[in-house]
Amino acid sequence: MSELAVITGTTHGIGRVTSRELACAGKTVVMLCRDVTAAGVVRDEIRQHAPAARVEVVRCDLASLASVREAAAAVRRDYPPIGLLINNAGMVSTRRRASPEGFELTFATNHLGPFLLTALLADHLDKAARIVMVASRIHYRGRLDLAAVTNAQAPYGATAAYAQSKLANVLHTFALARRMAGTDITVNCLHPGVVATNLLPRWLRIIKPLISRVMFDAERGARTSLYLALDPSVAGTTGRYFDEYQLPRPASALANDVELQESLWRKSAEWTGAPH
Ligand SMILES: NC(=O)c1ccc[n+]([C@@H]2O[C@H](COP(=O)([O-])OP(=O)(O)OC[C@H]3O[C@@H](n4cnc5c(N)ncnc54)[C@H](OP(=O)(O)O)[C@@H]3O)[C@@H](O)[C@H]2O)c1
Known part of the structure:
Protein backbone atom coordinates (compact mmCIF):
# COMPACT_ATOMS: atom_id res chain seq x y z
CA MET A 1 0.00 0.00 0.00
CA SER A 2 1.14 3.57 -0.73
CA GLU A 3 2.47 5.42 2.31
CA LEU A 4 0.39 8.52 1.59
CA ALA A 5 -2.49 9.18 3.99
CA VAL A 6 -5.05 11.89 3.36
CA ILE A 7 -7.25 12.81 6.31
CA THR A 8 -9.87 15.52 6.85
CA GLY A 9 -10.49 17.54 10.01
CA THR A 10 -7.29 17.20 12.03
CA THR A 11 -7.32 20.46 13.98
CA HIS A 12 -9.04 18.89 17.00
CA GLY A 13 -10.34 15.73 18.54
CA ILE A 14 -10.18 12.34 16.88
CA GLY A 15 -8.56 13.58 13.67
CA ARG A 16 -5.73 15.26 15.55
CA VAL A 17 -4.79 12.00 17.31
CA THR A 18 -5.34 9.89 14.20
CA SER A 19 -3.03 12.03 12.07
CA ARG A 20 -0.32 12.01 14.76
CA GLU A 21 -0.45 8.22 15.02
CA LEU A 22 -0.38 7.80 11.23
CA ALA A 23 2.77 9.96 11.11
CA CYS A 24 4.31 7.91 13.93
CA ALA A 25 3.51 4.78 11.89
CA GLY A 26 5.58 6.18 9.02
CA LYS A 27 2.85 7.56 6.78
CA THR A 28 3.18 10.80 4.87
CA VAL A 29 0.14 12.67 6.17
CA VAL A 30 -1.77 15.26 4.16
CA MET A 31 -4.23 17.05 6.43
CA LEU A 32 -7.27 18.63 4.72
CA CYS A 33 -8.50 21.41 7.00
CA ARG A 34 -10.49 24.62 6.64
CA ASP A 35 -8.37 26.42 9.25
CA VAL A 36 -4.83 26.14 7.93
CA THR A 37 -3.35 28.11 10.84
CA ALA A 38 -4.75 25.68 13.40
CA ALA A 39 -3.68 22.79 11.17
CA GLY A 40 -0.15 24.23 11.09
CA VAL A 41 -0.03 24.09 14.89
CA VAL A 42 -1.06 20.42 14.79
CA ARG A 43 1.53 19.75 12.08
CA ASP A 44 4.27 21.22 14.28
CA GLU A 45 3.04 19.20 17.27
CA ILE A 46 3.16 16.00 15.19
CA ARG A 47 6.69 16.78 14.04
CA GLN A 48 7.74 16.83 17.70
CA HIS A 49 6.41 13.28 18.10
CA ALA A 50 7.77 12.08 14.76
CA PRO A 51 10.65 14.35 13.63
CA ALA A 52 11.21 12.40 10.42
CA ALA A 53 7.55 12.49 9.43
CA ARG A 54 6.30 14.34 6.38
CA VAL A 55 3.13 16.16 7.39
CA GLU A 56 1.49 18.75 5.15
CA VAL A 57 -1.65 20.87 5.11
CA VAL A 58 -4.04 21.49 2.23
CA ARG A 59 -6.89 23.95 2.70
CA CYS A 60 -10.31 22.32 2.42
CA ASP A 61 -13.65 23.56 3.69
CA LEU A 62 -15.88 20.52 3.33
CA ALA A 63 -19.00 22.68 3.50
CA SER A 64 -18.02 24.26 0.17
CA LEU A 65 -18.04 22.13 -2.97
CA ALA A 66 -15.77 24.69 -4.66
CA SER A 67 -13.23 24.35 -1.84
CA VAL A 68 -13.40 20.55 -2.03
CA ARG A 69 -12.71 20.71 -5.78
CA GLU A 70 -9.66 22.92 -5.21
CA ALA A 71 -8.34 20.65 -2.46
CA ALA A 72 -8.80 17.50 -4.55
CA ALA A 73 -7.01 19.15 -7.49
CA ALA A 74 -4.10 20.11 -5.21
CA VAL A 75 -3.81 16.56 -3.84
CA ARG A 76 -3.91 15.07 -7.34
CA ARG A 77 -1.34 17.55 -8.62
CA ASP A 78 1.14 17.50 -5.71
CA TYR A 79 1.07 13.95 -4.34
CA PRO A 80 1.43 10.38 -5.56
CA PRO A 81 -1.50 7.91 -5.38
CA ILE A 82 -3.17 7.71 -1.97
CA GLY A 83 -2.92 4.62 0.22
CA LEU A 84 -5.33 5.82 2.86
CA LEU A 85 -8.24 8.26 2.74
CA ILE A 86 -9.91 9.01 6.07
CA ASN A 87 -13.08 11.08 5.92
CA ASN A 88 -12.94 12.16 9.55
CA ALA A 89 -14.15 15.78 9.71
CA GLY A 90 -17.62 16.38 11.05
CA MET A 91 -19.80 18.98 12.71
CA VAL A 92 -23.33 19.69 13.82
CA SER A 93 -25.07 23.00 13.32
CA THR A 94 -27.43 23.93 16.16
CA ARG A 95 -29.70 25.90 13.80
CA ARG A 96 -30.55 25.57 10.11
CA ARG A 97 -27.85 27.21 8.00
CA ALA A 98 -27.05 26.90 4.32
CA SER A 99 -23.72 25.91 2.78
CA PRO A 100 -22.21 28.22 0.12
CA GLU A 101 -24.00 26.17 -2.56
CA GLY A 102 -27.32 26.30 -0.67
CA PHE A 103 -27.48 22.86 0.98
CA GLU A 104 -28.32 22.33 4.65
CA LEU A 105 -24.95 22.83 6.35
CA THR A 106 -24.61 19.69 8.51
CA PHE A 107 -25.49 17.46 5.54
CA ALA A 108 -23.24 19.44 3.21
CA THR A 109 -20.24 19.24 5.54
CA ASN A 110 -20.64 15.68 6.78
CA HIS A 111 -21.83 14.02 3.57
CA LEU A 112 -21.76 16.07 0.36
CA GLY A 113 -18.21 17.38 0.86
CA PRO A 114 -16.74 13.95 1.66
CA PHE A 115 -18.79 12.37 -1.15
CA LEU A 116 -17.33 14.78 -3.71
CA LEU A 117 -13.82 14.56 -2.26
CA THR A 118 -13.87 10.75 -2.40
CA ALA A 119 -15.20 10.75 -5.97
CA LEU A 120 -12.57 13.23 -7.14
CA LEU A 121 -9.77 11.21 -5.55
CA ALA A 122 -11.10 7.80 -6.63
CA ASP A 123 -8.83 7.49 -9.65
CA HIS A 124 -5.89 8.78 -7.60
CA LEU A 125 -5.98 5.88 -5.15
CA ASP A 126 -3.37 3.18 -4.79
CA LYS A 127 -4.63 -0.18 -6.04
CA ALA A 128 -4.83 -1.49 -2.44
CA ALA A 129 -6.00 1.74 -0.81
CA ARG A 130 -8.20 1.85 2.26
CA ILE A 131 -11.04 4.33 2.64
CA VAL A 132 -12.28 4.94 6.18
CA MET A 133 -15.43 6.94 6.97
CA VAL A 134 -15.94 8.20 10.51
CA HIS A 139 -26.95 6.69 12.34
CA TYR A 140 -29.37 4.13 13.86
CA ARG A 141 -31.66 7.10 14.60
CA GLY A 142 -31.15 8.68 11.19
CA ARG A 143 -33.87 9.15 8.57
CA LEU A 144 -33.16 10.44 5.09
CA ASP A 145 -35.21 13.47 4.01
CA LEU A 146 -33.42 14.66 0.89
CA ALA A 147 -36.15 17.19 0.02
CA ALA A 148 -35.34 19.06 3.26
CA VAL A 149 -31.66 19.38 2.30
CA THR A 150 -32.51 22.05 -0.27
CA ASN A 151 -35.64 23.50 1.39
CA ALA A 152 -34.72 26.49 3.55
CA GLN A 153 -38.23 26.46 5.10
CA ALA A 154 -38.14 22.81 6.21
CA PRO A 155 -38.27 22.20 9.98
CA TYR A 156 -34.81 21.67 11.48
CA GLY A 157 -33.51 19.80 14.50
CA ALA A 158 -29.80 19.53 15.17
CA THR A 159 -29.88 15.91 16.37
CA ALA A 160 -32.01 14.76 13.43
CA ALA A 161 -29.78 16.63 10.97
CA TYR A 162 -26.64 15.12 12.47
CA ALA A 163 -28.16 11.61 12.56
CA GLN A 164 -29.22 11.98 8.91
CA SER A 165 -25.69 13.01 7.90
CA LYS A 166 -24.16 10.05 9.74
CA LEU A 167 -26.68 7.66 8.16
CA ALA A 168 -25.55 9.13 4.84
CA ASN A 169 -21.93 8.24 5.75
CA VAL A 170 -22.91 4.59 6.23
CA LEU A 171 -25.08 4.48 3.07
CA HIS A 172 -22.19 6.05 1.13
CA THR A 173 -19.73 3.49 2.54
CA PHE A 174 -21.85 0.53 1.48
CA ALA A 175 -22.62 1.93 -1.99
CA LEU A 176 -18.96 2.75 -2.60
CA ALA A 177 -17.79 -0.67 -1.38
CA ARG A 178 -20.16 -2.25 -3.92
CA ARG A 179 -18.65 -0.11 -6.68
CA MET A 180 -15.12 -1.10 -5.57
CA ALA A 181 -15.93 -4.84 -5.56
CA GLY A 182 -13.43 -6.82 -7.60
CA THR A 183 -10.60 -4.42 -6.71
CA ASP A 184 -8.28 -4.47 -3.68
CA ILE A 185 -9.59 -1.11 -2.47
CA THR A 186 -11.54 -1.37 0.78
CA VAL A 187 -14.18 0.96 2.22
CA ASN A 188 -15.34 0.75 5.84
CA CYS A 189 -17.05 3.01 8.36
CA LEU A 190 -17.10 3.23 12.11
CA HIS A 191 -18.46 4.61 15.34
CA PRO A 192 -15.54 6.03 17.36
CA GLY A 193 -17.32 5.93 20.73
CA VAL A 194 -18.76 8.84 22.65
CA VAL A 195 -15.65 10.98 22.68
CA ALA A 196 -14.99 14.16 24.68
CA THR A 197 -14.26 16.49 21.77
CA ASN A 198 -15.50 19.87 20.53
CA LEU A 199 -18.35 18.07 18.79
CA LEU A 200 -20.15 17.28 22.03
CA PRO A 201 -22.29 19.85 23.80
CA ARG A 202 -20.23 21.81 26.33
CA TRP A 203 -22.22 20.60 29.36
CA LEU A 204 -21.43 17.01 28.46
CA ARG A 205 -17.73 17.78 28.32
CA ILE A 206 -17.91 19.52 31.70
CA ILE A 207 -19.33 16.44 33.43
CA LYS A 208 -16.83 14.20 31.64
CA PRO A 209 -14.90 13.33 34.83
CA LEU A 210 -18.15 11.95 36.28
CA ILE A 211 -18.91 9.74 33.30
CA SER A 212 -15.39 8.95 32.13
CA ARG A 213 -16.16 5.23 32.18
CA VAL A 214 -18.56 5.64 29.30
CA MET A 215 -16.91 8.59 27.55
CA PHE A 216 -13.65 8.17 25.68
CA ASP A 217 -10.86 10.69 25.36
CA ALA A 218 -9.64 11.44 21.83
CA GLU A 219 -6.75 8.96 22.17
CA ARG A 220 -9.23 6.16 22.68
CA GLY A 221 -11.68 7.64 20.19
CA ALA A 222 -9.07 7.33 17.45
CA ARG A 223 -8.54 3.61 17.95
CA THR A 224 -11.09 2.24 15.49
CA SER A 225 -10.03 4.70 12.75
CA LEU A 226 -6.41 3.61 13.26
CA TYR A 227 -7.39 -0.06 13.34
CA LEU A 228 -9.21 0.22 10.00
CA ALA A 229 -6.37 2.31 8.57
CA LEU A 230 -3.40 0.23 9.63
CA ASP A 231 -4.24 -3.21 10.96
CA PRO A 232 -3.18 -6.08 8.66
CA SER A 233 -6.13 -8.19 9.83
CA VAL A 234 -8.62 -5.94 7.98
CA ALA A 235 -6.65 -5.73 4.73
CA GLY A 236 -9.37 -7.53 2.77
CA THR A 237 -12.39 -6.38 4.76
CA THR A 238 -14.78 -4.02 2.99
CA GLY A 239 -18.30 -2.69 3.24
CA ARG A 240 -18.53 -3.07 7.02
CA TYR A 241 -19.51 -0.91 9.97
CA PHE A 242 -17.30 -1.18 13.08
CA ASP A 243 -17.98 -0.15 16.65
CA GLU A 244 -15.73 1.64 19.14
CA TYR A 245 -14.18 -1.69 20.20
CA GLN A 246 -13.03 -2.46 16.66
CA LEU A 247 -15.75 -5.07 16.19
CA PRO A 248 -17.86 -5.36 13.02
CA ARG A 249 -21.53 -4.72 13.80
CA PRO A 250 -24.71 -4.76 11.75
CA ALA A 251 -25.58 -1.24 10.62
CA SER A 252 -29.19 -0.04 10.77
CA ALA A 253 -31.86 -1.53 8.50
CA LEU A 254 -32.06 1.77 6.59
CA ALA A 255 -28.27 1.80 6.09
CA ASN A 256 -28.53 -1.67 4.54
CA ASP A 257 -31.34 -0.67 2.18
CA VAL A 258 -29.70 -0.90 -1.25
CA GLU A 259 -32.37 1.22 -2.94
CA LEU A 260 -31.82 3.97 -0.36
CA GLN A 261 -28.04 3.71 -0.86
CA GLU A 262 -28.51 4.13 -4.58
CA SER A 263 -31.00 7.00 -4.35
CA LEU A 264 -28.61 8.87 -2.03
CA TRP A 265 -25.77 8.17 -4.45
CA ARG A 266 -27.74 9.48 -7.44
CA LYS A 267 -28.82 12.66 -5.64
CA SER A 268 -25.34 13.28 -4.19
CA ALA A 269 -23.77 12.86 -7.64
CA GLU A 270 -26.33 15.23 -9.16
CA TRP A 271 -25.89 17.89 -6.43
CA THR A 272 -22.10 17.76 -6.30
CA GLY A 273 -21.43 17.11 -9.98
CA ALA A 274 -19.17 14.25 -8.90
CA PRO A 275 -17.70 12.10 -11.67
CA HIS A 276 -19.35 8.68 -12.01
N1 LIG B 1 -17.09 12.97 19.51
C1 LIG B 1 -17.97 12.00 19.44
O1 LIG B 1 -18.55 11.57 20.45
C2 LIG B 1 -18.30 11.37 18.10
C3 LIG B 1 -19.20 10.29 18.07
C4 LIG B 1 -19.51 9.72 16.85
C5 LIG B 1 -18.92 10.18 15.70
N2 LIG B 1 -18.04 11.22 15.74
C6 LIG B 1 -17.45 11.68 14.50
O2 LIG B 1 -16.05 11.78 14.64
C7 LIG B 1 -15.53 12.70 13.67
C8 LIG B 1 -14.53 13.61 14.33
O3 LIG B 1 -15.22 14.42 15.28
P1 LIG B 1 -14.59 14.87 16.68
O4 LIG B 1 -15.43 14.25 17.73
O5 LIG B 1 -13.13 14.66 16.70
O6 LIG B 1 -15.00 16.43 16.65
P2 LIG B 1 -14.13 17.77 16.74
O7 LIG B 1 -13.18 17.73 17.87
O8 LIG B 1 -15.16 18.85 16.71
O9 LIG B 1 -13.31 17.76 15.38
C9 LIG B 1 -13.97 17.91 14.15
C10 LIG B 1 -12.97 18.25 13.07
O10 LIG B 1 -13.70 18.43 11.85
C11 LIG B 1 -13.33 19.68 11.30
N3 LIG B 1 -14.37 20.31 10.50
C12 LIG B 1 -15.60 20.73 10.89
N4 LIG B 1 -16.22 21.35 9.88
C13 LIG B 1 -15.36 21.34 8.83
C14 LIG B 1 -15.40 21.85 7.50
N5 LIG B 1 -16.46 22.53 7.04
N6 LIG B 1 -14.35 21.64 6.70
C15 LIG B 1 -13.25 20.99 7.14
N7 LIG B 1 -13.12 20.50 8.38
C16 LIG B 1 -14.18 20.69 9.21
C17 LIG B 1 -12.97 20.55 12.50
O11 LIG B 1 -12.21 21.64 12.05
P3 LIG B 1 -12.31 23.14 12.67
O12 LIG B 1 -11.22 23.23 13.68
O13 LIG B 1 -12.06 24.03 11.50
O14 LIG B 1 -13.68 23.28 13.27
C18 LIG B 1 -12.22 19.54 13.36
O15 LIG B 1 -10.89 19.42 12.94
C19 LIG B 1 -16.76 13.41 13.09
O16 LIG B 1 -17.06 12.88 11.81
C20 LIG B 1 -17.87 13.08 14.06
O17 LIG B 1 -19.14 13.10 13.44
C21 LIG B 1 -17.71 11.83 16.92
Missing part, protein backbone atom coordinates in the same frame (compact mmCIF):
# COMPACT_ATOMS: atom_id res chain seq x y z
CA ALA A 135 -19.70 7.73 10.92
CA SER A 136 -21.53 7.29 14.23
CA ARG A 137 -23.83 5.03 16.19
CA ILE A 138 -26.36 7.85 15.93
Whole structure:
Protein backbone atom coordinates (compact mmCIF):
# COMPACT_ATOMS: atom_id res chain seq x y z
CA MET A 1 0.00 0.00 0.00
CA SER A 2 1.14 3.57 -0.73
CA GLU A 3 2.47 5.42 2.31
CA LEU A 4 0.39 8.52 1.59
CA ALA A 5 -2.49 9.18 3.99
CA VAL A 6 -5.05 11.89 3.36
CA ILE A 7 -7.25 12.81 6.31
CA THR A 8 -9.87 15.52 6.85
CA GLY A 9 -10.49 17.54 10.01
CA THR A 10 -7.29 17.20 12.03
CA THR A 11 -7.32 20.46 13.98
CA HIS A 12 -9.04 18.89 17.00
CA GLY A 13 -10.34 15.73 18.54
CA ILE A 14 -10.18 12.34 16.88
CA GLY A 15 -8.56 13.58 13.67
CA ARG A 16 -5.73 15.26 15.55
CA VAL A 17 -4.79 12.00 17.31
CA THR A 18 -5.34 9.89 14.20
CA SER A 19 -3.03 12.03 12.07
CA ARG A 20 -0.32 12.01 14.76
CA GLU A 21 -0.45 8.22 15.02
CA LEU A 22 -0.38 7.80 11.23
CA ALA A 23 2.77 9.96 11.11
CA CYS A 24 4.31 7.91 13.93
CA ALA A 25 3.51 4.78 11.89
CA GLY A 26 5.58 6.18 9.02
CA LYS A 27 2.85 7.56 6.78
CA THR A 28 3.18 10.80 4.87
CA VAL A 29 0.14 12.67 6.17
CA VAL A 30 -1.77 15.26 4.16
CA MET A 31 -4.23 17.05 6.43
CA LEU A 32 -7.27 18.63 4.72
CA CYS A 33 -8.50 21.41 7.00
CA ARG A 34 -10.49 24.62 6.64
CA ASP A 35 -8.37 26.42 9.25
CA VAL A 36 -4.83 26.14 7.93
CA THR A 37 -3.35 28.11 10.84
CA ALA A 38 -4.75 25.68 13.40
CA ALA A 39 -3.68 22.79 11.17
CA GLY A 40 -0.15 24.23 11.09
CA VAL A 41 -0.03 24.09 14.89
CA VAL A 42 -1.06 20.42 14.79
CA ARG A 43 1.53 19.75 12.08
CA ASP A 44 4.27 21.22 14.28
CA GLU A 45 3.04 19.20 17.27
CA ILE A 46 3.16 16.00 15.19
CA ARG A 47 6.69 16.78 14.04
CA GLN A 48 7.74 16.83 17.70
CA HIS A 49 6.41 13.28 18.10
CA ALA A 50 7.77 12.08 14.76
CA PRO A 51 10.65 14.35 13.63
CA ALA A 52 11.21 12.40 10.42
CA ALA A 53 7.55 12.49 9.43
CA ARG A 54 6.30 14.34 6.38
CA VAL A 55 3.13 16.16 7.39
CA GLU A 56 1.49 18.75 5.15
CA VAL A 57 -1.65 20.87 5.11
CA VAL A 58 -4.04 21.49 2.23
CA ARG A 59 -6.89 23.95 2.70
CA CYS A 60 -10.31 22.32 2.42
CA ASP A 61 -13.65 23.56 3.69
CA LEU A 62 -15.88 20.52 3.33
CA ALA A 63 -19.00 22.68 3.50
CA SER A 64 -18.02 24.26 0.17
CA LEU A 65 -18.04 22.13 -2.97
CA ALA A 66 -15.77 24.69 -4.66
CA SER A 67 -13.23 24.35 -1.84
CA VAL A 68 -13.40 20.55 -2.03
CA ARG A 69 -12.71 20.71 -5.78
CA GLU A 70 -9.66 22.92 -5.21
CA ALA A 71 -8.34 20.65 -2.46
CA ALA A 72 -8.80 17.50 -4.55
CA ALA A 73 -7.01 19.15 -7.49
CA ALA A 74 -4.10 20.11 -5.21
CA VAL A 75 -3.81 16.56 -3.84
CA ARG A 76 -3.91 15.07 -7.34
CA ARG A 77 -1.34 17.55 -8.62
CA ASP A 78 1.14 17.50 -5.71
CA TYR A 79 1.07 13.95 -4.34
CA PRO A 80 1.43 10.38 -5.56
CA PRO A 81 -1.50 7.91 -5.38
CA ILE A 82 -3.17 7.71 -1.97
CA GLY A 83 -2.92 4.62 0.22
CA LEU A 84 -5.33 5.82 2.86
CA LEU A 85 -8.24 8.26 2.74
CA ILE A 86 -9.91 9.01 6.07
CA ASN A 87 -13.08 11.08 5.92
CA ASN A 88 -12.94 12.16 9.55
CA ALA A 89 -14.15 15.78 9.71
CA GLY A 90 -17.62 16.38 11.05
CA MET A 91 -19.80 18.98 12.71
CA VAL A 92 -23.33 19.69 13.82
CA SER A 93 -25.07 23.00 13.32
CA THR A 94 -27.43 23.93 16.16
CA ARG A 95 -29.70 25.90 13.80
CA ARG A 96 -30.55 25.57 10.11
CA ARG A 97 -27.85 27.21 8.00
CA ALA A 98 -27.05 26.90 4.32
CA SER A 99 -23.72 25.91 2.78
CA PRO A 100 -22.21 28.22 0.12
CA GLU A 101 -24.00 26.17 -2.56
CA GLY A 102 -27.32 26.30 -0.67
CA PHE A 103 -27.48 22.86 0.98
CA GLU A 104 -28.32 22.33 4.65
CA LEU A 105 -24.95 22.83 6.35
CA THR A 106 -24.61 19.69 8.51
CA PHE A 107 -25.49 17.46 5.54
CA ALA A 108 -23.24 19.44 3.21
CA THR A 109 -20.24 19.24 5.54
CA ASN A 110 -20.64 15.68 6.78
CA HIS A 111 -21.83 14.02 3.57
CA LEU A 112 -21.76 16.07 0.36
CA GLY A 113 -18.21 17.38 0.86
CA PRO A 114 -16.74 13.95 1.66
CA PHE A 115 -18.79 12.37 -1.15
CA LEU A 116 -17.33 14.78 -3.71
CA LEU A 117 -13.82 14.56 -2.26
CA THR A 118 -13.87 10.75 -2.40
CA ALA A 119 -15.20 10.75 -5.97
CA LEU A 120 -12.57 13.23 -7.14
CA LEU A 121 -9.77 11.21 -5.55
CA ALA A 122 -11.10 7.80 -6.63
CA ASP A 123 -8.83 7.49 -9.65
CA HIS A 124 -5.89 8.78 -7.60
CA LEU A 125 -5.98 5.88 -5.15
CA ASP A 126 -3.37 3.18 -4.79
CA LYS A 127 -4.63 -0.18 -6.04
CA ALA A 128 -4.83 -1.49 -2.44
CA ALA A 129 -6.00 1.74 -0.81
CA ARG A 130 -8.20 1.85 2.26
CA ILE A 131 -11.04 4.33 2.64
CA VAL A 132 -12.28 4.94 6.18
CA MET A 133 -15.43 6.94 6.97
CA VAL A 134 -15.94 8.20 10.51
CA ALA A 135 -19.70 7.73 10.92
CA SER A 136 -21.53 7.29 14.23
CA ARG A 137 -23.83 5.03 16.19
CA ILE A 138 -26.36 7.85 15.93
CA HIS A 139 -26.95 6.69 12.34
CA TYR A 140 -29.37 4.13 13.86
CA ARG A 141 -31.66 7.10 14.60
CA GLY A 142 -31.15 8.68 11.19
CA ARG A 143 -33.87 9.15 8.57
CA LEU A 144 -33.16 10.44 5.09
CA ASP A 145 -35.21 13.47 4.01
CA LEU A 146 -33.42 14.66 0.89
CA ALA A 147 -36.15 17.19 0.02
CA ALA A 148 -35.34 19.06 3.26
CA VAL A 149 -31.66 19.38 2.30
CA THR A 150 -32.51 22.05 -0.27
CA ASN A 151 -35.64 23.50 1.39
CA ALA A 152 -34.72 26.49 3.55
CA GLN A 153 -38.23 26.46 5.10
CA ALA A 154 -38.14 22.81 6.21
CA PRO A 155 -38.27 22.20 9.98
CA TYR A 156 -34.81 21.67 11.48
CA GLY A 157 -33.51 19.80 14.50
CA ALA A 158 -29.80 19.53 15.17
CA THR A 159 -29.88 15.91 16.37
CA ALA A 160 -32.01 14.76 13.43
CA ALA A 161 -29.78 16.63 10.97
CA TYR A 162 -26.64 15.12 12.47
CA ALA A 163 -28.16 11.61 12.56
CA GLN A 164 -29.22 11.98 8.91
CA SER A 165 -25.69 13.01 7.90
CA LYS A 166 -24.16 10.05 9.74
CA LEU A 167 -26.68 7.66 8.16
CA ALA A 168 -25.55 9.13 4.84
CA ASN A 169 -21.93 8.24 5.75
CA VAL A 170 -22.91 4.59 6.23
CA LEU A 171 -25.08 4.48 3.07
CA HIS A 172 -22.19 6.05 1.13
CA THR A 173 -19.73 3.49 2.54
CA PHE A 174 -21.85 0.53 1.48
CA ALA A 175 -22.62 1.93 -1.99
CA LEU A 176 -18.96 2.75 -2.60
CA ALA A 177 -17.79 -0.67 -1.38
CA ARG A 178 -20.16 -2.25 -3.92
CA ARG A 179 -18.65 -0.11 -6.68
CA MET A 180 -15.12 -1.10 -5.57
CA ALA A 181 -15.93 -4.84 -5.56
CA GLY A 182 -13.43 -6.82 -7.60
CA THR A 183 -10.60 -4.42 -6.71
CA ASP A 184 -8.28 -4.47 -3.68
CA ILE A 185 -9.59 -1.11 -2.47
CA THR A 186 -11.54 -1.37 0.78
CA VAL A 187 -14.18 0.96 2.22
CA ASN A 188 -15.34 0.75 5.84
CA CYS A 189 -17.05 3.01 8.36
CA LEU A 190 -17.10 3.23 12.11
CA HIS A 191 -18.46 4.61 15.34
CA PRO A 192 -15.54 6.03 17.36
CA GLY A 193 -17.32 5.93 20.73
CA VAL A 194 -18.76 8.84 22.65
CA VAL A 195 -15.65 10.98 22.68
CA ALA A 196 -14.99 14.16 24.68
CA THR A 197 -14.26 16.49 21.77
CA ASN A 198 -15.50 19.87 20.53
CA LEU A 199 -18.35 18.07 18.79
CA LEU A 200 -20.15 17.28 22.03
CA PRO A 201 -22.29 19.85 23.80
CA ARG A 202 -20.23 21.81 26.33
CA TRP A 203 -22.22 20.60 29.36
CA LEU A 204 -21.43 17.01 28.46
CA ARG A 205 -17.73 17.78 28.32
CA ILE A 206 -17.91 19.52 31.70
CA ILE A 207 -19.33 16.44 33.43
CA LYS A 208 -16.83 14.20 31.64
CA PRO A 209 -14.90 13.33 34.83
CA LEU A 210 -18.15 11.95 36.28
CA ILE A 211 -18.91 9.74 33.30
CA SER A 212 -15.39 8.95 32.13
CA ARG A 213 -16.16 5.23 32.18
CA VAL A 214 -18.56 5.64 29.30
CA MET A 215 -16.91 8.59 27.55
CA PHE A 216 -13.65 8.17 25.68
CA ASP A 217 -10.86 10.69 25.36
CA ALA A 218 -9.64 11.44 21.83
CA GLU A 219 -6.75 8.96 22.17
CA ARG A 220 -9.23 6.16 22.68
CA GLY A 221 -11.68 7.64 20.19
CA ALA A 222 -9.07 7.33 17.45
CA ARG A 223 -8.54 3.61 17.95
CA THR A 224 -11.09 2.24 15.49
CA SER A 225 -10.03 4.70 12.75
CA LEU A 226 -6.41 3.61 13.26
CA TYR A 227 -7.39 -0.06 13.34
CA LEU A 228 -9.21 0.22 10.00
CA ALA A 229 -6.37 2.31 8.57
CA LEU A 230 -3.40 0.23 9.63
CA ASP A 231 -4.24 -3.21 10.96
CA PRO A 232 -3.18 -6.08 8.66
CA SER A 233 -6.13 -8.19 9.83
CA VAL A 234 -8.62 -5.94 7.98
CA ALA A 235 -6.65 -5.73 4.73
CA GLY A 236 -9.37 -7.53 2.77
CA THR A 237 -12.39 -6.38 4.76
CA THR A 238 -14.78 -4.02 2.99
CA GLY A 239 -18.30 -2.69 3.24
CA ARG A 240 -18.53 -3.07 7.02
CA TYR A 241 -19.51 -0.91 9.97
CA PHE A 242 -17.30 -1.18 13.08
CA ASP A 243 -17.98 -0.15 16.65
CA GLU A 244 -15.73 1.64 19.14
CA TYR A 245 -14.18 -1.69 20.20
CA GLN A 246 -13.03 -2.46 16.66
CA LEU A 247 -15.75 -5.07 16.19
CA PRO A 248 -17.86 -5.36 13.02
CA ARG A 249 -21.53 -4.72 13.80
CA PRO A 250 -24.71 -4.76 11.75
CA ALA A 251 -25.58 -1.24 10.62
CA SER A 252 -29.19 -0.04 10.77
CA ALA A 253 -31.86 -1.53 8.50
CA LEU A 254 -32.06 1.77 6.59
CA ALA A 255 -28.27 1.80 6.09
CA ASN A 256 -28.53 -1.67 4.54
CA ASP A 257 -31.34 -0.67 2.18
CA VAL A 258 -29.70 -0.90 -1.25
CA GLU A 259 -32.37 1.22 -2.94
CA LEU A 260 -31.82 3.97 -0.36
CA GLN A 261 -28.04 3.71 -0.86
CA GLU A 262 -28.51 4.13 -4.58
CA SER A 263 -31.00 7.00 -4.35
CA LEU A 264 -28.61 8.87 -2.03
CA TRP A 265 -25.77 8.17 -4.45
CA ARG A 266 -27.74 9.48 -7.44
CA LYS A 267 -28.82 12.66 -5.64
CA SER A 268 -25.34 13.28 -4.19
CA ALA A 269 -23.77 12.86 -7.64
CA GLU A 270 -26.33 15.23 -9.16
CA TRP A 271 -25.89 17.89 -6.43
CA THR A 272 -22.10 17.76 -6.30
CA GLY A 273 -21.43 17.11 -9.98
CA ALA A 274 -19.17 14.25 -8.90
CA PRO A 275 -17.70 12.10 -11.67
CA HIS A 276 -19.35 8.68 -12.01
N1 LIG B 1 -17.09 12.97 19.51
C1 LIG B 1 -17.97 12.00 19.44
O1 LIG B 1 -18.55 11.57 20.45
C2 LIG B 1 -18.30 11.37 18.10
C3 LIG B 1 -19.20 10.29 18.07
C4 LIG B 1 -19.51 9.72 16.85
C5 LIG B 1 -18.92 10.18 15.70
N2 LIG B 1 -18.04 11.22 15.74
C6 LIG B 1 -17.45 11.68 14.50
O2 LIG B 1 -16.05 11.78 14.64
C7 LIG B 1 -15.53 12.70 13.67
C8 LIG B 1 -14.53 13.61 14.33
O3 LIG B 1 -15.22 14.42 15.28
P1 LIG B 1 -14.59 14.87 16.68
O4 LIG B 1 -15.43 14.25 17.73
O5 LIG B 1 -13.13 14.66 16.70
O6 LIG B 1 -15.00 16.43 16.65
P2 LIG B 1 -14.13 17.77 16.74
O7 LIG B 1 -13.18 17.73 17.87
O8 LIG B 1 -15.16 18.85 16.71
O9 LIG B 1 -13.31 17.76 15.38
C9 LIG B 1 -13.97 17.91 14.15
C10 LIG B 1 -12.97 18.25 13.07
O10 LIG B 1 -13.70 18.43 11.85
C11 LIG B 1 -13.33 19.68 11.30
N3 LIG B 1 -14.37 20.31 10.50
C12 LIG B 1 -15.60 20.73 10.89
N4 LIG B 1 -16.22 21.35 9.88
C13 LIG B 1 -15.36 21.34 8.83
C14 LIG B 1 -15.40 21.85 7.50
N5 LIG B 1 -16.46 22.53 7.04
N6 LIG B 1 -14.35 21.64 6.70
C15 LIG B 1 -13.25 20.99 7.14
N7 LIG B 1 -13.12 20.50 8.38
C16 LIG B 1 -14.18 20.69 9.21
C17 LIG B 1 -12.97 20.55 12.50
O11 LIG B 1 -12.21 21.64 12.05
P3 LIG B 1 -12.31 23.14 12.67
O12 LIG B 1 -11.22 23.23 13.68
O13 LIG B 1 -12.06 24.03 11.50
O14 LIG B 1 -13.68 23.28 13.27
C18 LIG B 1 -12.22 19.54 13.36
O15 LIG B 1 -10.89 19.42 12.94
C19 LIG B 1 -16.76 13.41 13.09
O16 LIG B 1 -17.06 12.88 11.81
C20 LIG B 1 -17.87 13.08 14.06
O17 LIG B 1 -19.14 13.10 13.44
C21 LIG B 1 -17.71 11.83 16.92
